[in-house]
Amino acid sequence: MKKNVIGAGIAILIGVAVPLVFxxxxxxxxxxxxxxxxxxxxxxxxxxxxxxxxxxxxxxxxIGAYTSALLVINVQLPMWLALICGALAATVVGLLIGVLVxxxxxxxxxLFTIAFSELVRITLNAEYQLxxxxxxxxVPHLYTTVSKTPYYYTMLGLLVGSLLVMWxxxxxxxxxxxxxxxxxxxxxxxxxVNVVRYKIMAFVISSFFAGLAGSFFAHxxxxxxxxxxxxxxxxxxxIAMSVIGGIESLAGAVAGAVLVEFLQEYxxxxxxxxxxIFGLALVLILRFSQNGLIYPIYQRFAAxxxxxxxxxxxxx
Amino acid sequence: xxxxxxxALNGLIIGLLxxxxxxxxxxxxxxxKLVNFAHGECCMMGAFVSYYFSTxxxxxxxxxxxxxxxxxxxxxxxMQYFFLRPLYTGAVERKDEYAILITFGLGIFFQNLAMSLFxxxxxxxxxFLSGVTSIGFLTVDNNRLVVSFVAIAIVxxxxxxxxxxxxxxxxxxxxQDRDAAAIVGINSxxxxxxxxxxxxxxxxxxxxxxxxIFLISPMMGILPGxxxxxxxxLGGMGSIKGAIIGSLLLGEIESLGSIYLLDPTRxxxxxxxxxxxxxxxxxxxxxxxxxxxxxxxxx
Amino acid sequence: xxxxxxxxxxxxxxxxxxxxxxxxxxxxxxxxIGPNGSGKTTTINLISGxxxxxxxxxxxRGKRIDGLPSYEIARRGIGRTFQVTQVFHRMSVxxxxxxxxxxxxxxxxxxxxxxxxLRILGFLKIDHLRNEFARNLSGGQQKxxxxxxxxxxxxxxxxxxxxxxxxxxxLKMNIHEYIKEMHAxxxxxxIISHDLQSIFxxxxxxxxxxxGTKICxxxxxxxxxxxxxxxxxxxx
Ligand SMILES: Nc1ncnc2c1ncn2[C@@H]1O[C@H](COP(=O)(O)OP(=O)(O)O)[C@@H](O)[C@H]1O
Ligand SMILES: [Mg+2]
Numbered sequence: 001m002k003k004n005v006i007g008a009g010i011a012i013l014i015g016v017a018v019p020l021v022f023x024x025x026x027x028x029x030x031x032x033x034x035x036x037x038x039x040x041x042x043x044x045x046x047x048x049x050x051x052x053x054x055x056x057x058x059x060x061x062x063i064g065a066y067t068s069a070l071l072v073i074n075v076q077l078p079m080w081l082a083l084i085c086g087a088l089a090a091t092v093v094g095l096l097i098g099v100l101v102x103x104x105x106x107x108x109x110x111l112f113t114i115a116f117s118e119l120v121r122i123t124l125n126a127e128y129q130l131x132x133x134x135x136x137x138x139v140p141h142l143y144t145t146v147s148k149t150p151y152y153y154t155m156l157g158l159l160v161g162s163l164l165v166m167w168x169x170x171x172x173x174x175x176x177x178x179x180x181x182x183x184x185x186x187x188x189x190x191x192x193v194n195v196v197r198y199k200i201m202a203f204v205i206s207s208f209f210a211g212l213a214g215s216f217f218a219h220x221x222x223x224x225x226x227x228x229x230x231x232x233x234x235x236x237x238x239i240a241m242s243v244i245g246g247i248e249s250l251a252g253a254v255a256g257a258v259l260v261e262f263l264q265e266y267x268x269x270x271x272x273x274x275x276x277i278f279g280l281a282l283v284l285i286l287r288f289s290q291n292g293l294i295y296p297i298y299q300r301f302a303a304x305x306x307x308x309x310x311x312x313x314x315x316x
Numbered sequence: 317x318x319x320x321x322x323x324a325l326n327g328l329i330i331g332l333l334x335x336x337x338x339x340x341x342x343x344x345x346x347x348x349k350l351v352n353f354a355h356g357e358c359c360m361m362g363a364f365v366s367y368y369f370s371t372x373x374x375x376x377x378x379x380x381x382x383x384x385x386x387x388x389x390x391x392x393x394x395m396q397y398f399f400l401r402p403l404y405t406g407a408v409e410r411k412d413e414y415a416i417l418i419t420f421g422l423g424i425f426f427q428n429l430a431m432s433l434f435x436x437x438x439x440x441x442x443x444f445l446s447g448v449t450s451i452g453f454l455t456v457d458n459n460r461l462v463v464s465f466v467a468i469a470i471v472x473x474x475x476x477x478x479x480x481x482x483x484x485x486x487x488x489x490x491x492q493d494r495d496a497a498a499i500v501g502i503n504s505x506x507x508x509x510x511x512x513x514x515x516x517x518x519x520x521x522x523x524x525x526x527x528x529i530f531l532i533s534p535m536m537g538i539l540p541g542x543x544x545x546x547x548x549x550l551g552g553m554g555s556i557k558g559a560i561i562g563s564l565l566l567g568e569i570e571s572l573g574s575i576y577l578l579d580p581t582r583x584x585x586x587x588x589x590x591x592x593x594x595x596x597x598x599x600x601x602x603x604x605x606x607x608x609x610x611x612x613x614x615x
Numbered sequence: 616x617x618x619x620x621x622x623x624x625x626x627x628x629x630x631x632x633x634x635x636x637x638x639x640x641x642x643x644x645x646x647x648i649g650p651n652g653s654g655k656t657t658t659i660n661l662i663s664g665x666x667x668x669x670x671x672x673x674x675x676r677g678k679r680i681d682g683l684p685s686y687e688i689a690r691r692g693i694g695r696t697f698q699v700t701q702v703f704h705r706m707s708v709x710x711x712x713x714x715x716x717x718x719x720x721x722x723x724x725x726x727x728x729x730x731x732x733l734r735i736l737g738f739l740k741i742d743h744l745r746n747e748f749a750r751n752l753s754g755g756q757q758k759x760x761x762x763x764x765x766x767x768x769x770x771x772x773x774x775x776x777x778x779x780x781x782x783x784x785x786l787k788m789n790i791h792e793y794i795k796e797m798h799a800x801x802x803x804x805x806i807i808s809h810d811l812q813s814i815f816x817x818x819x820x821x822x823x824x825x826x827g828t829k830i831c832x833x834x835x836x837x838x839x840x841x842x843x844x845x846x847x848x849x850x851x
Binding site: 051053055100105107108110111112114116118119123126231232236237239240271272273276279280282283286287290 | 409422
C-alpha cells in the first residue's frame with residue numbers, strides 16, 4: 001500500500017518533468033503514449049479485472065473522438081462541453097453494449113465486440129458526407145498555441161485523474177465484485193453479488209474513459225480517419241500494451257503503453273517490421289508469461305510465503 | 317429480373333467461398349473447442365502464398381491454390397503446436413482468456429507480417445481462366461465458375477473424409493468426448509493438430525480462390541474472418557451442415573440486400589455491415605445459433 | 616420454512632426434475648441422496664436461482680422465491696456450495712470471505728465483517744492462510760473456504776453439494792463436526808452426498824431421488840430398509 005503510493009508519486013513527478021527534457025517531436029510521442037495509457041488502463045479494468053474481453057475499446061475511443069469533433073464543427077459547441085459529450089456518448093454506447101452482451105461470455109463477447117468495432121468503422125467510412133471518411137476530418141485544436149506543452153499537461157492530468165478514479169473503484173467493494181464475477185460468475189451470484197449490475201458497471205466506466213481519451217485525442221491530433229482510429233490492428237497494439245504490462249494491473253497497463261509507444265517511435269527505421277515485433281512479443285508473452293512482463297516482476301518483490309500445512313492440506 | 321438472377325448467382329459463388337472459410341472455423345471449433353480469431357488472417361496468407369507461387373514461380377494458379385493450402389496447413393500445424401497445445405496439457409491457466417487472446421494476437425501478427433513482407437497495396441492474382449461464359453441471358457466470369465467448382469469439390473472431398481474414413485471418425489470422436497477418445501487410443505494432440513491444420517487450410521484455400529476475383533491485401537482477412545464467425549454462430553457452433561447453410565444464406569443476403577440500398581457507394585460499404593448486424597442479432601436472440609445447442613466454454 | 620412444490624425442470628427435451636415436492640422445517644438437517652444424474656444438483660440449482668424452474672413453486676418463509684435472481688435468494692438467507700468447489704481463484708482467502716459480506720446490503724461495518732471473517736476462518740482452522748491466493752490452496756482447504764464463505768452470508772439455510780467427495784478421511788471428520796456445530800446454532804441444512812455412511816449418520820431426514828422424482832422420504836432407518844431405494848441403487 002505505502003509502496004504503491006510512493007511509486008505512483010515518483011511516476012507522477014517523472015511525468016511532470018517530461019516537458020523539461022523532451023521537446024516538440026518527443027513530447028508529441030509522450031502525449032500519444034499517455035493517450036494509449038488511458039485506453040490501455042480502461043481495457044485492463046474491463047478485461048483484466050472484470051473478465052470481459054472486449055475488443056471495442058478503440059471503437060469507443062473513436063466514438064468519443066467523432067462525437068466531440070462533430071459537435072464542435074457542426075454545432076459550434078464549446079470545446080470542453082464537446083469533450084464531455086464525447087466521453088458521455090461512448091459511455092451510453094458502452095452501456096448498450098454492456099446490456100446486450102450480458103448473457104455472452106468468452107468468445108461470444110469477443111466476437112460481438114470485434115463485429116461492433118468493424119460496424120462503427122464501416123459506418124463512419126460510409127457516411128463520408130458527415131465524417132469525410134478516409135479523406136480525414138479536420139478537427140479544431142483544443143488550444144490556440146502551437147506548443148505541445150499544454151496538451152501534454154492536459155493529457156497527463158486526464159490520465160492521472162482517470163487512474164485515480166479507476167483505482168478507487170477497483171479498491172472498493174465494486175472492484176472485489178468485478179474480480180469475483182471474473183473468477184466465477186455463478187459463485188458470485190449465489191454469494192449475493194448482483195452480477196448483472198456490476199458487469200454493466202464495469203463496461204460503462206471503462207467506456208467512459210475510452211471515450212474521454214478519444215475526444216481529447218481528436219482535438220489534439222487535428223485530423224481523424226476511421227481507419228487510423230479504430231482498425232483491428234490498432235486494437236491489437238492496445239492489447240499488446242496491456243498484456244506486456246500485465247493484464248491485471250493499471251500501473252502495468254500504463255507502463256506497457258508508454259514502453260510500446262516509445263519503442264515504436266524509437267524503432268521507426270524498421271518501418272512496419274516493428275509491429276511484427278510487437279505482434280510476436282504479444283503472443284510470446286501470452287505463451288510464456290500469461291500475467292505479462294512488468295507486473296510479475298513487481299509481484300516477485302511482494303511475493304508471499306506459503307504457510308505451514310494443516311489437516312486440510314491432506315489430499316484424499 | 318435479369319439483374320436479380322445475376323446477383324443471386326453472385327451471392328451463391330460468394331457463399332461457396334464463405335462456406336470454405338466457415339467450415340474450417342467450425343471444424344476447429346468442434347474439435348479444439350475454441351474460436352480461431354486468426355482465421356481471416358489464415359485466409360489472407362493463403363491468398364498471398366498462392367499469388368507468389370503463380371507470379372514468382374510461374375506455377376499454374378489452380379495448382380498454386382492447392383500448394384497454398386498445403387503451406388497454410390503446415391502453418392496451422394505449427395500454430396497449434398507452439399501456441400494452442402498448452403491448452404490441452406494444462407500448461408496455461410484461464411483457458412478461455414488465453415484462447416481468445418493468443419489467436420487474436422496471432423492474427424495481428426500475421427497482418428503486420430503481411431504488411432511488412434507484401435506491402436500495404438492491393439494486388440490482383442492471375443486468372444484461372446480468362447473470358448466469360450454466357451448461359452442464356454447470364455454472363456459469368458470464367459474465374460467465378462472455376463472458383464465455384466473448386467470450392468464445391470473441396471467441400472465434397474472434406475465431407476467424404478469426415479464421414480467415411482478412419483481419420484474422420486477420430487475427428488468426430490475427439491469432438492464429442494476428448495477423454496473417451498483418449499481411452500480408445502486416439503491421440504488427441506495429433507487430432508487437434510490435424511483439425512487445426514485442415515481448418516486453416518480451408519480458409520487458406522478460400523483466400524487463394526478469392527485472389528483472381530477480388531483484390532488481395534494484408535487486411536483482406538478481417539471481414540471474411542468476422543463473416544465466418546457470423547456464419548458459424550448462425551449455423552450453430554461446430555455444425556458443418558449449419559456452416560454450409562449459413563454461408564450460402566449470408567452470400568445471398570449480402571448480394572441481394574445491396575440491390576435495395578439507395579446510394580450505391582454507401583451500399584457497397586454497408587454490404588459488409590449486413591453480416592455484422594446479423595451476427596449481433598443472432599447473438600442476442602439465440603446465442604446457440606439456429607442449429608446448435610452447445611455453448612462455447614473451455615473450462 | 617422452505618417448501619418445494621410440483622417442481623419441474625426440462626433441459627431441451629430431457630426432464631431432469633419431475634414434479635418434485637418436499638418441505639424443509641426450521642433447523643432440520645435434510646439429506647438428499649440418489650444415483651448419479653438423478654437431479655440432486657439440479658434441485659439445489661433451482662432453489663438457489665441459478666436455473667429457472669420449468670414449472671412449480673419454491674417458497675421460503677412463506678414467500679415465492681422461484682424466479683428471483685440468485686443474489687436476491689442469497690440475500691434472503693439461502694447459501695450453497697458447489698459440487699466442484701468454486702472459490703475465487705485469483706483472490707486471497709480473506710477477499711473470498713469479504714465478497715458476500717460486502718455484497719449483501721446492511722451487513723454492517725467493513726471492519727466488523729473482517730473480524731467476523733477471521734473468526735470463521737479460525738473456526739475452520741484456515742485463518743493462517745488468509746492472505747494466500749485461493750488457487751494456491753489444496754482441494755480440502757478450498758472446500759473449507761467455500762463453507763466459510765457461505766457463513767459470511769449468515770444464512771438460515773445451507774445447501775451443501777457433495778461436501779465429502781474427494782476429501783481426506785480426517786478432514787471429513789472435521790467437516791462432520793463443523794456441520795453439527797452450525798446445526799446446533801440453529802441453521803437448517805440440505806446436504807447432498809454420495810457418501811451414504813456420512814449422510815445416514817448426519818441427517819435427521821432423508822429424501823431419495825431417482826430420475827428426477829422423489830421415491831422415498833423419511834428418517835434414515837426407514838429409508839435404508841425401503842425396497843425402492845435398494846432397487847434404485849442396485850437395480851436395473
Ligand atoms: N445445465 C444442464 N444442461 C442440460 N442438462 C443438464 C444440466 N444440468 C443437469 N442436466 C441433466 O439433468 C440430470 C440431472 O443432473 P444432476 O442434477 O447434475 O444429477 P445429480 O446431481 O443427481 O448427479 C442429468 O441427466 C443431467 O445430464
Ligand atoms: Mg450432482
